[in-house]
Amino acid sequence: MRGLHADTGYLLYRLGLRSGQLFNAFLQESGLRLRHYAVLRFLATTEGALQRELSARLGYDPSAIVGLVDDLEKLGFAERRPAxxxxxxxxxxxxxxxxxxxxxxxxxxxxxxxxxxxxLDPAGREALHALLLRIAEDGLS
Structure with a gap:
Protein backbone atom coordinates (compact mmCIF):
# COMPACT_ATOMS: atom_id res chain seq x y z
CA MET A 1 0.00 0.00 0.00
CA ARG A 2 2.93 2.31 0.67
CA GLY A 3 3.79 2.38 -3.03
CA LEU A 4 0.31 3.64 -3.92
CA HIS A 5 0.52 6.39 -1.31
CA ALA A 6 3.85 7.61 -2.65
CA ASP A 7 1.87 9.43 -5.36
CA THR A 8 0.39 12.59 -3.82
CA GLY A 9 -2.28 12.94 -6.49
CA TYR A 10 -3.49 9.40 -5.93
CA LEU A 11 -3.46 9.91 -2.17
CA LEU A 12 -5.60 13.04 -2.54
CA TYR A 13 -7.95 11.09 -4.78
CA ARG A 14 -8.30 8.30 -2.18
CA LEU A 15 -8.88 10.78 0.65
CA GLY A 16 -11.47 12.58 -1.48
CA LEU A 17 -13.28 9.30 -2.07
CA ARG A 18 -13.25 8.53 1.65
CA SER A 19 -14.52 12.00 2.50
CA GLY A 20 -17.31 11.62 -0.06
CA GLN A 21 -18.29 8.21 1.33
CA LEU A 22 -18.48 9.54 4.88
CA PHE A 23 -20.48 12.59 3.87
CA ASN A 24 -22.83 10.62 1.60
CA ALA A 25 -23.51 8.23 4.48
CA PHE A 26 -24.65 11.17 6.59
CA LEU A 27 -26.67 12.75 3.78
CA GLN A 28 -28.39 9.46 2.95
CA GLU A 29 -31.05 10.12 5.61
CA SER A 30 -32.14 13.27 3.78
CA GLY A 31 -32.21 11.58 0.36
CA LEU A 32 -29.46 13.89 -0.89
CA ARG A 33 -25.96 13.14 -2.10
CA LEU A 34 -22.74 15.10 -1.94
CA ARG A 35 -23.45 16.59 -5.39
CA HIS A 36 -26.66 18.17 -4.05
CA TYR A 37 -24.74 19.48 -1.05
CA ALA A 38 -22.12 21.02 -3.34
CA VAL A 39 -24.84 22.90 -5.25
CA LEU A 40 -26.37 24.15 -2.00
CA ARG A 41 -22.99 25.24 -0.63
CA PHE A 42 -22.25 27.15 -3.83
CA LEU A 43 -25.66 28.82 -3.79
CA ALA A 44 -25.02 29.90 -0.21
CA THR A 45 -22.13 32.04 -1.49
CA THR A 46 -24.16 33.92 -4.10
CA GLU A 47 -27.47 35.68 -4.66
CA GLY A 48 -28.28 33.14 -7.35
CA ALA A 49 -26.60 31.45 -10.28
CA LEU A 50 -27.49 30.39 -13.77
CA GLN A 51 -27.47 26.62 -14.23
CA ARG A 52 -24.61 26.91 -16.72
CA GLU A 53 -22.61 28.80 -14.07
CA LEU A 54 -23.28 26.01 -11.55
CA SER A 55 -22.09 23.51 -14.13
CA ALA A 56 -18.89 25.43 -14.85
CA ARG A 57 -18.04 26.26 -11.25
CA LEU A 58 -18.76 22.82 -9.82
CA GLY A 59 -17.43 20.82 -12.78
CA TYR A 60 -20.68 18.90 -13.31
CA ASP A 61 -22.24 18.10 -16.66
CA PRO A 62 -25.03 20.59 -17.50
CA SER A 63 -27.61 17.78 -17.72
CA ALA A 64 -26.63 16.63 -14.21
CA ILE A 65 -27.19 20.16 -12.88
CA VAL A 66 -30.76 20.15 -14.21
CA GLY A 67 -31.54 16.97 -12.27
CA LEU A 68 -29.81 18.17 -9.11
CA VAL A 69 -31.70 21.47 -9.15
CA ASP A 70 -34.96 19.61 -9.82
CA ASP A 71 -34.30 17.46 -6.73
CA LEU A 72 -33.47 20.50 -4.60
CA GLU A 73 -36.61 22.29 -5.78
CA LYS A 74 -38.79 19.30 -4.83
CA LEU A 75 -37.35 19.45 -1.32
CA GLY A 76 -37.86 23.21 -1.13
CA PHE A 77 -34.11 23.87 -0.74
CA ALA A 78 -33.67 25.86 -3.96
CA GLU A 79 -35.85 27.50 -6.57
CA ARG A 80 -35.56 28.83 -10.07
CA ARG A 81 -36.42 32.51 -10.51
CA PRO A 82 -36.26 34.92 -13.43
CA ALA A 83 -32.80 36.48 -13.68
CA LEU A 120 -3.33 15.52 12.92
CA ASP A 121 -3.03 17.96 15.78
CA PRO A 122 -4.73 21.41 15.44
CA ALA A 123 -1.59 23.01 13.97
CA GLY A 124 -1.29 20.21 11.40
CA ARG A 125 -4.95 20.62 10.45
CA GLU A 126 -4.50 24.36 9.96
CA ALA A 127 -1.38 23.83 7.86
CA LEU A 128 -3.09 21.20 5.71
CA HIS A 129 -6.13 23.43 5.20
CA ALA A 130 -3.93 26.38 4.20
CA LEU A 131 -2.02 24.25 1.68
CA LEU A 132 -5.17 22.73 0.19
CA LEU A 133 -6.77 26.17 -0.04
CA ARG A 134 -3.74 27.47 -1.91
CA ILE A 135 -3.93 24.58 -4.37
CA ALA A 136 -7.71 24.88 -4.76
CA GLU A 137 -7.64 28.62 -5.34
CA ASP A 138 -5.04 28.21 -8.05
CA GLY A 139 -6.35 25.06 -9.71
CA LEU A 140 -10.11 25.08 -9.18
CA SER A 141 -11.10 28.67 -9.80
Missing part, protein backbone atom coordinates in the same frame (compact mmCIF):
# COMPACT_ATOMS: atom_id res chain seq x y z
CA UNK A 84 -32.93 40.15 -12.68
CA UNK A 85 -30.99 41.31 -15.74
CA UNK A 86 -32.57 38.96 -18.30
CA UNK A 87 -36.15 37.80 -17.78
CA UNK A 88 -35.67 35.01 -20.34
CA UNK A 89 -33.00 33.39 -18.14
CA UNK A 90 -33.62 31.69 -14.83
CA UNK A 91 -31.30 31.75 -11.85
CA UNK A 92 -31.20 29.17 -9.09
CA UNK A 93 -31.39 30.57 -5.57
CA UNK A 94 -31.11 29.02 -2.15
CA UNK A 95 -34.33 29.12 -0.11
CA UNK A 96 -34.59 29.62 3.63
CA UNK A 97 -35.22 25.87 3.97
CA UNK A 98 -32.00 25.28 2.05
CA UNK A 99 -30.12 27.59 4.42
CA UNK A 100 -31.57 25.76 7.41
CA UNK A 101 -30.52 22.41 5.91
CA UNK A 102 -26.96 23.68 5.47
CA UNK A 103 -26.86 24.90 9.07
CA UNK A 104 -28.05 21.45 10.18
CA UNK A 105 -25.30 19.75 8.16
CA UNK A 106 -22.48 21.88 9.57
CA UNK A 107 -21.99 19.50 12.50
CA UNK A 108 -21.88 16.49 10.17
CA UNK A 109 -19.22 18.24 8.11
CA UNK A 110 -17.15 18.77 11.24
CA UNK A 111 -17.54 15.09 12.18
CA UNK A 112 -16.40 13.97 8.71
CA UNK A 113 -13.42 16.33 8.89
CA UNK A 114 -12.54 15.14 12.40
CA UNK A 115 -12.65 11.51 11.29
CA UNK A 116 -10.46 12.16 8.25
CA UNK A 117 -7.99 14.39 10.04
CA UNK A 118 -7.92 12.50 13.34
CA UNK A 119 -4.17 11.78 13.15
Missing amino acids: PDDRRSRIVVLTENGRAFLRDTDEAGRRVTNELLGP
